[in-house]
Amino acid sequence: MNYPTENPFASTHSLDTNPFEDPTDAQSSDHATRLEEIRRREQELARREQELAQKQEHIRRHGRNNWPPFFPLIFHSIQEEIPSASQPLITRLYQLWLVLAGTLVVNMVACIFILASGSPNGGSDLGSSIGYVIFITPLSFLLWYRPIYNGYMKEQALYYYLYFFFGGFHLLFSVYMIIGIPSTGSAGLIQTIQAYTKPSIAAAIVGTVATVGWVVQGVGLAYYYRQIWAHHKAAGHSVEKAKAELATHGAKAYFTRG
Numbered sequence: 452m453n454y455p456t457e458n459p460f461a462s463t464h465s466l467d468t469n470p471f472e473d474p475t476d477a478q479s480s481d482h483a484t485r486l487e488e489i490r491r492r493e494q495e496l497a498r499r500e501q502e503l504a505q506k507q508e509h510i511r512r513h514g515r516n517n518w519p520p521f522f523p524l525i526f527h528s529i530q531e532e533i534p535s536a537s538q539p540l541i542t543r544l545y546q547l548w549l550v551l552a553g554t555l556v557v558n559m560v561a562c563i564f565i566l567a568s569g570s571p572n573g574g575s576d577l578g579s580s581i582g583y584v585i586f587i588t589p590l591s592f593l594l595w596y597r598p599i600y601n602g603y604m605k606e607q608a609l610y611y612y613l614y615f616f617f618g619g620f621h622l623l624f625s626v627y628m629i630i631g632i633p634s635t636g637s638a639g640l641i642q643t644i645q646a647y648t649k650p651s652i653a654a655a656i657v658g659t660v661a662t663v664g665w666v667v668q669g670v671g672l673a674y675y676y677r678q679i680w681a682h683h684k685a686a687g688h689s690v691e692k693a694k695a696e697l698a699t700h701g702a703k704a705y706f707t708r709g
Contacts, residue, residue: 529545547667550668554668556584560657561657562580564654565577594621595618606686615683618676621672639658643658
């Protein structure tokens, strides 16, 4: 008869192993990695909770409105409202609007230097340039940027025609400002050249910056104006469609997101 040579009840763990020994280096490293990962996740969760609390507070105070940031009046989010294929174009238009807003301020500063240089038309230039900052900044946003933003968001013909009308007027205004006729409030080419010939270095330098700003936003808007026109024709928009949309939705559609 054959007897089993191994004890089936014997423990498979060695009695020579001390369960109270310090963990090995590999175990310590793995434990530290897990702790670091937990800390990272806790920090990320805390950051998200803080962002959510800030958004909730903003919505409580202003609704969904988020623009302008210092006094929210409207909701403006290219990523949320504009189709992904059109987001680069609308982003460029928004950037050009920001260039316009900055150029208006620089133009006003240039007119201050023109007045200080003794120009006989300096007072008229400064007064007009201040008016441009006050009126052109918000009106350009409302009359040509916001319509094309809504046009690509809702793909309605009415917004495109609003953009073409007011955007075209703004292109003519840009040419007018690039020229820089004295007493018009523009520190464009003519005013800048006169400042260099006096010489009035401060007025010339700031006028150069203003002129470059007028050229950049004007050329950029002219380029996208043609691109938007091509999109408008390809989409089949027409005056009849625009009239039907106006009759159906009314002017209040300009202020709604749906």
